[in-house]
Amino acid sequence: MKAIMYHYIRDYDKGYPFFNFLSKEKFKKQLNLFEKNILSKYENFSKNDDQIILTFDDGLKDHIFVAEELKKRNKTGFFFIPTYQLESNEFL
Numbered sequence: 001m002k003a004i005m006y007h008y009i010r011d012y013d014k015g016y017p018f019f020n021f022l023s024k025e026k027f028k029k030q031l032n033l034f035e036k037n038i039l040s041k042y043e044n045f046s047k048n049d050d051q052i053i054l055t056f057d058d059g060l061k062d063h064i065f066v067a068e069e070l071k072k073r074n075k076t077g078f079f080f081i082p083t084y085q086l087e088s089n090e091f092l
Contacts, residue, residue, distance in 0.1 A: 001053060002049075002052050003052075003054075004034075004052060004055065005056075005057060007020070007057050007058060008062055009056075010024065010065075011023050024065060027066070027069070028069065031069065031070075031075075034054075035075075037050045038054060038073075038075045038076075039051055039052065040074055053077075053078060054070075054077035054078070055080065056077055058081075058082060
């Protein structure tokens with residue numbers, strides 16, 4: 001099983017020139033390539049080396065697009081959402 005981690009799934013923004021963006025179109029192309037091996041929401045973890053788990057860090061707005069795209073394809077991902085802001089009312 002392989003895990004692939006994503007952060008920014010959005011089109012390039014010149015206001016953030018040093019961020020490592022992956023455009024929405026390139027993300028969709030990657031999903032097309034991975035399609036048959038991405039863990040679906042109905043599968044269990046197994047020792048299948050062909051399975052792919054998609055992970056998304058930092059709870060970004062970008063991930064709303066991701067979740068909608070995965071839902072269309074009946075696939076799932078793991079979203080790691082920081083809770084510090086909720087607990088402290090401060091921004092990281």
